[in-house]
Amino acid sequence: MKVIFAGGGTGGHLIAGLSIAEEITSRFPNAEVIFLGTNKKSESVYIEGRGYKFRQIKACTLTSFSRLPVFIFVSLIGIIHSLNNIIKIKPDIIIGLGGYGSVLPVIAAYVVGVPIVLIEQNVIPGRANLLMARWVDCVLCHWEGTTRWFKKGCIHVTGIPVRNNIIRDKMDIADNVLDLTSQKKTLLIMGGSQGAQVINKVMLQSIPRLKSLIPDLQIIHLTGKHGYKEAKVAYDKMEIRAFVSEFLDDIGIAYGLSDMVICRAGANTTAEISAVGIPVIFIPYPYATDNHQYWNAYELAKRGGALIIKQEELEPERVIELVSNLLMNDDKLNDMRKINKSLSKPFAAKRVVDKIFQTLEAKRPKRNIILTRTVEGSETRKYIKKDEPYLTKIL
Missing domain, CATH: 3.40.50.2000 (Glycogen Phosphorylase B;)
Structure with missing residues (x-):
């Protein structure tokens, strides 16, 4: 199984992603986790220092109208980079962590049809997540007050996991x-x-x-x-x-x-x-x-x-x-x-990962089955194709 985390810009987005990644790899030791982030040096140092792969994606914020041409140019490069990484990695799912560093990989994932889960940590959702919500399969949040900003059925209150070393004896x-x-x-x-x-x-x-x-x-x-x-x-x-x-x-x-x-x-x-x-x-x-x-x-x-x-x-x-x-x-x-x-949510990591895998299973291409019947009338099933990463089906 391959999972991409997309986000960056501030340390908070990455901290949440690492907590979720640790829960995934603790359950599935063979899972491959890759982070796509911005060109901030601190991001790659932080992620790689914890044993996960990191790949840089070109991204920037639109701070003024005069920078619109630069923003468009950098965004086009970022989408191309994101598409290239997604096609090479063939992830089963992409998890958007919020912030401007998550937007372009999420757009690329939507284009090729990879399942997407968004993580919203704040009570008032970030503009990036509000923009991306229309393209994703599921949004997970920490506070009940956040639910009013998203479509019913898409948003779930799971809590956002904190770092493993927060509570000490x-x-x-x-x-x-x-x-x-x-x-x-x-x-x-x-x-x-x-x-x-x-x-x-x-x-x-x-x-x-x-x-x-x-x-x-x-x-x-x-x-x-x-x-x-x-x-x-x-x-x-x-x-x-x-x-x-x-x-x-x-x-x-x-x-x-x-x-x-x-x-x-x-x-x-x-x-x-x-x-x-x-x-x-x-x-x-x-x-x-x-x-x-x-x-x-x-x-x-x-x-x-x-x-x-x-x-x-x-x-x-x-x-x-x-x-x-x-x-x-x-x-x-x-x-x-x-x-x-x-107000704590001690089982947030478990709930987040449970929802991620529920989303993945709901979107995973089904196996093709040939049905035959025996003389006695009982049914025999023959599987002719194994489950594949979601992107393999599309490409």
């Missing part, structure tokens, strides 16, 4: 590589796969006052690529126990140590927050398409598991007030943990 957390203790109040600060300079800046201004209010406070601060050096110097001067890094691959340890988190509200982050059941203050990225990060955050906030600070309202005084009130109120923290945990 107490032994791993106690004996962690961050050199932090599980006995102190711990605040996790992160800005998503791209980092967030504005969050870094305001949090560094807030930490000295928080330290005076909460003497046993320790910090895990994931700055992103930009801002690490400044943050490292600032924490050294503050003489507060802290782990500072651009990125942490083993994010499950950070979640397990932390009493609360301050972060953006990307789709994967919100899914992970509910999976581990950690209290959170969301600072949604204000320039996200259709303000989708705000609506992701609102799914948790409206039930009481999260607080939201809009970026234009992000000030040290506001952060100090909310963080100190929460970290000094264990009852409130426990209530928020329970609420967020109740």
